[in-house]
């Protein structure tokens with residue numbers, strides 16, 4: 665048995681997007697007269713796309729200060745966020761060490777690679793292009809391309825359908841419990857990295873099959889497993 669498809673989450677897995685998401689959110693809040701919020705608070709809401717993040721942040725702010733409700737009409741806030749994120753997406757994004765080499769090493773060994781993210785597709789495309797990762801991927805699925813988002817397995821199944829892979833020969837790599845759930849629900853290997861967001865919790869609590877300390881370790885593991893013709897033993 666050999667791995668044929670490896671799917672990667674984007675935010676917190678391939679690319680550090682915390683700074684630019686924070687900037688887009690704070691530029692939006694400023695337009696409504698709300699003070700800047702900390703990056704740690706904002707990144708705690710990463711995981712289900714920019715619009716969802718903003719709605720969760722608004723709920724948090726209104727709980728603390730209900731009077732803000734009059735100043736923060738959600739539709740208007742989301743419309744402004746779209747504009748600001750369009751302007752910042754990719755500008756401050758930093759690919760994690762070895763991201764491009766890892767994708768290229770996998771592809772060079774005949775493994776197909778995808779990016780499956782809950783980030784809105786247009787923003788994901790901007791980030792991947794700015795980080796020079798777009799040309800190393802066989803397929804990209806953003807969070808608004810299908811009716812279901814992660815942790816629903818539909819996105820990963822769609823990736824496998826398009827790339828011609830079977831779930832038992834695939835892995836999805838992510839930084840969040842959402843990614844682990846997605847992979848398990850699709851019947852693929854659930855692999856995790858420890859440097860992402862996951863709402864501030866350790867990804868180990870989500871019980872991934874395997875945890876990697878670096879992106880190049882993933883390519884090394886897959887290539888070794890494929891050379892041996894089988895899966896290497898997993899953590900759980």
Ligand SMILES: O=C(O)COP(=O)(O)O
Pocket residue numbers: 673674675676709710711712713714717780781782783784840
């Ligand atoms: O943009 C988000 O909130 C989440 O995106 P991700 O699925 O790539 O982590």
